[in-house]
Amino acid sequence: MLLGKLLVHESPEGRTAGMIVEAEAYCGPFDDAAHSFGGRRTARTEAMYAPPGHAYVFRLYGMHRCFNVVTAPEGQPQAVLIRALEPVEGLELMAERRGTDEKRLLCSGPGRLCQAMGIGMEHYGQDLFSGCLRLEEYQSYPPEEICVSPRVNVEYATEYRDRLWRFFLKGNAFVSPVPRRYAARCSLAEIK
DNA sequence: TGTCCGATTGGT
DNA sequence: CCAATCGGACAG
Numbered sequence: 001m002l003l004g005k006l007l008v009h010e011s012p013e014g015r016t017a018g019m020i021v022e023a024e025a026y027c028g029p030f031d032d033a034a035h036s037f038g039g040r041r042t043a044r045t046e047a048m049y050a051p052p053g054h055a056y057v058f059r060l061y062g063m064h065r066c067f068n069v070v071t072a073p074e075g076q077p078q079a080v081l082i083r084a085l086e087p088v089e090g091l092e093l094m095a096e097r098r099g100t101d102e103k104r105l106l107c108s109g110p111g112r113l114c115q116a117m118g119i120g121m122e123h124y125g126q127d128l129f130s131g132c133l134r135l136e137e138y139q140s141y142p143p144e145e146i147c148v149s150p151r152v153n154v155e156y157a158t159e160y161r162d163r164l165w166r167f168f169l170k171g172n173a174f175v176s177p178v179p180r181r182y183a184a185r186c187s188l189a190e191i192k
Numbered sequence: 193t194g195t196c197c198g199a200t201t202g203g204t
Numbered sequence: 205c206c207a208a209t210c211g212g213a214c215a216g
Contacts (some may be wrong), residue, residue: 040213042212044211059211062209151206
């Protein structure tokens, strides 16, 4: 469970950290929304095949970066896209990188959080337990506090398009703003 | 080599 | 609603 964990980046410019409040699962070769669909294994997706706890970073629209945590055993190309953080440390540096002071615009969105945290392609494939970019224990939330919805902007998928594989903290102000069709369907407790 | 397009964002 | 902006994926 990545929700509640702290993502920390020790960069030359300073230290920033945020608590993960929103994430989406991309489950591997059978998931037609995943980059690894059909077992695709290329220079871009290679990091998805790494052992759990490694970073999968990809470019989007030529200008944004998206940060994922590899979650399945080596050779199984699963990853979890981190969609939003609650800013915890280094807010000034985040604001400088983002070009805004507004706290809710710092890390609420996959591209935004990469910019605020200074995450780039140099972190591609990096181990998240030993490098400058790290995951640390922080908070723990019960299933009742975790909301579930379909994944955002995967309309290109078919069979797995409507899977409830987006997870976020109930009532947290730093979850990314998304259209109403992605509103919470239920809590994690009701699913399991 | 050429074409198509996106797990987004910010401005109209 | 729409443009920005460019590397990856894939067809030929």
